Amino acid sequence: MRATFMYGPGDVRVENVPDPEIVEPTDAIVRITLACVCGSDLHPYHSMDRTDEGAPMGHEFLGVVEETGSAVTGLERGDFVVSPFAFADNTCPICRDGFHTACPHGGWYGVGGVGGAQAEAIRVPQADGTLVKLPADVDTALLPSLLTLSDVYLTGYHAAHMGRVEPGKTVTVIGDGAVGLSAVLASRRMGAERIILMGRHTSRTDLGREWGATDVVAERGEEGIAKVMDLTGGEGSHVVLEAVGLMPAYEQAYGIVRPGGIISRVGVPQYEEAPVGFGSLFGKNAQLAGGPAPVRAYLEPAIEDVLAGRIEPGRVFDAEVGLDAVADAYKAMDDRTSLKVVVRP
Numbered sequence: 001m002r003a004t005f006m007y008g009p010g011d012v013r014v015e016n017v018p019d020p021e022i023v024e025p026t027d028a029i030v031r032i033t034l035a036c037v038c039g040s041d042l043h044p045y046h047s048m049d050r051t052d053e054g055a056p057m058g059h060e061f062l063g064v065v066e067e068t069g070s071a072v073t074g075l076e077r078g079d080f081v082v083s084p085f086a087f088a089d090n091t092c093p094i095c096r097d098g099f100h101t102a103c104p105h106g107g108w109y110g111v112g113g114v115g116g117a118q119a120e121a122i123r124v125p126q127a128d129g130t131l132v133k134l135p136a137d138v139d140t141a142l143l144p145s146l147l148t149l150s151d152v153y154l155t156g157y158h159a160a161h162m163g164r165v166e167p168g169k170t171v172t173v174i175g176d177g178a179v180g181l182s183a184v185l186a187s188r189r190m191g192a193e194r195i196i197l198m199g200r201h202t203s204r205t206d207l208g209r210e211w212g213a214t215d216v217v218a219e220r221g222e223e224g225i226a227k228v229m230d231l232t233g234g235e236g237s238h239v240v241l242e243a244v245g246l247m248p249a250y251e252q253a254y255g256i257v258r259p260g261g262i263i264s265r266v267g268v269p270q271y272e273e274a275p276v277g278f279g280s281l282f283g284k285n286a287q288l289a290g291g292p293a294p295v296r297a298y299l300e301p302a303i304e305d306v307l308a309g310r311i312e313p314g315r316v317f318d319a320e321v322g323l324d325a326v327a328d329a330y331k332a333m334d335d336r337t338s339l340k341v342v343v344r345p
Helices: 039-047 140-148 152-162 179-187 202-212 223-233 247-256 295-307 321-334
Strands: 002-008 012-014 028-036 061-068 079-084 121-124 170-174 193-196 215-217 237-242 257-265 287-290 319-322 342-345
Touching: 002 321, 012 140, 012 321, 028 079, 028 140, 039 321, 061 140, 079 237, 121 247, 140 152, 152 179, 152 237, 152 247, 152 257, 152 287, 152 295, 170 179, 170 247, 179 193, 179 202, 179 237, 193 202, 193 223, 202 215, 223 295, 237 247, 247 257, 321 342
Parallel strands: 170 193, 170 237, 193 215, 237 257, 257 287, 319 342
Antiparallel strands: 002 012, 028 061, 028 121, 028 342, 061 079
């Protein structure tokens, strides 16, 4: 089969590899029908250390179950499924608390001998706890929106959930990528009174406005902070949803958060050390929340929302490529000529 690997910055290749096989009795093999490139994939695209082995890429997919291990009881060959971007058993105390991305029996696609999802097929560990069945006869027009539930929409939802967005709150979303726009959509559904979107790309912020953004701030850094503070009468934002992962975005976040407010980060942080002292969080009594989205905790109701037409998060996709052209998808997203690209094996 064909699968995508990254060998270093900007070096994305599609190669022939052996088909995945059942390794553990809790595994399933899924033939992938739709995948995509994630904004977080661009971090290694910029800066990963060069390797001779190549890193398997991709963690978002819909597909059809081809084979199951002997311990898998809730799935069978032919089931159409969506997968969270991380696998988990969905039964341990951590999963029951709703934090599946920290499951002690779980893990990540593309590491530890588990393949990536920008491929024709994939081995899914902890298949019973991870994969969620979809209707076999679902309208194909809904597939892009269902694919966003693998990561991007529910990561935006997780940002809003951890930020405790609710009616009457002012929410500022930092980042106009697919996750940031998803956070706008989720915040509106949670009843936010005002949503400020910090982004510079008009085609993206226009979608943000359609999804509920009441204000757009194109400025960055100190200028952007001043603009948000002006919009909020000098008080700041009750909730700040940071969907970028870079230090300047974090600095903007603590610059605009209202005293007593919450910063919820879902952009994968490209740093380990960050200010938390008097001039950033402590002096404002500000809280810091967020993390890798436990997509599995939110999947079933989100599927119902998509099937019922209450949300259409698949609008974040603005291009599609075949698997052999996945390197073009990376380049388009890196160049900001595409927001998010579907990959069809």
